[in-house]
Amino acid sequence: MNFRDKIAIIEGFPKEGISFKDITPLIGDGEAFKTLIDEMAAKLRGQGVDYIAGPEARGFIFGVPLAYALGVGFIPIRKKGKLPQETVTITYDLEYGQDTLEVHKNAFPKGARVALVDDLLATGGTISACAKLIELAGGEVVSVDFIIELTELHGRDKLDGYKVESLITYDL
Numbered sequence: 001m002n003f004r005d006k007i008a009i010i011e012g013f014p015k016e017g018i019s020f021k022d023i024t025p026l027i028g029d030g031e032a033f034k035t036l037i038d039e040m041a042a043k044l045r046g047q048g049v050d051y052i053a054g055p056e057a058r059g060f061i062f063g064v065p066l067a068y069a070l071g072v073g074f075i076p077i078r079k080k081g082k083l084p085q086e087t088v089t090i091t092y093d094l095e096y097g098q099d100t101l102e103v104h105k106n107a108f109p110k111g112a113r114v115a116l117v118d119d120l121l122a123t124g125g126t127i128s129a130c131a132k133l134i135e136l137a138g139g140e141v142v143s144v145d146f147i148i149e150l151t152e153l154h155g156r157d158k159l160d161g162y163k164v165e166s167l168i169t170y171d172l
């Protein structure tokens with residue numbers, strides 16, 4: 001299936017100069033969404049994945065059905081102040097300013113094999129912070145999967161040493 005046709009490109013959103021890759025047509029198409037999740041699950045099956053983890057909000061959209069398809073747990077990585085139990089926290093740089101992500105300290109047993117999932121790799125700031133969080137909490141990041149990668153932003157450079165895959169690439 002050609003998933004690229006299901007991504008809408010909105011120029012100038014949320015601000016001038018950004019070419020926004022909108023996944024809502026993809027997830028709004030039941031057949032395409034199911035095929036995508038089934039294909040991602042097939043790639044991860046047999047890799048000894050214990051958990052899927054992903055950052056809010058769009059990482060949840062793909063991470064939860066993927067975890068369900070694999071029959072493993074889902075670990076939410078959330079913005080500061082949203083998780084009710086003791087957390088591990090990381091603050092990372094954005095294009096302008098900083099952001100903080102958290103995961104529950106007790107989300108998984110030490111040594112768990114965790115696959116990270118998000119919709120899109122841009123600068124790599126979000127997902128490299130997620131990888132560090134999982135490791136700070138005692139997990140092993142076994143793969144990092146995206147639907148979309150914006151190659152000219154070189155987010156992969158921040159993921160050196162990890163197994164990184166994306167289904168659809170754009171320059172920017």
Ligand SMILES: O=P(O)(O)OC[C@H]1O[C@H](OP(=O)(O)OP(=O)(O)O)[C@H](O)[C@@H]1O
Nearest residue numbers: 056057058118120121122123124125126
């Ligand atoms: O590689 P990066 O430069 O870090 O950018 C990628 C991140 O940006 C988007 O999330 P956003 O922060 O817009 O939050 P949302 O999912 O809640 O819309 C996207 O879903 C990724 O998580």
Ligand SMILES: Nc1ncnc2[nH]cnc12
Nearest residue numbers: 018019020021022120122
């Ligand atoms: N160009 C883009 N489109 C959609 N989500 C994004 N997150 C960061 N950059 C993005």
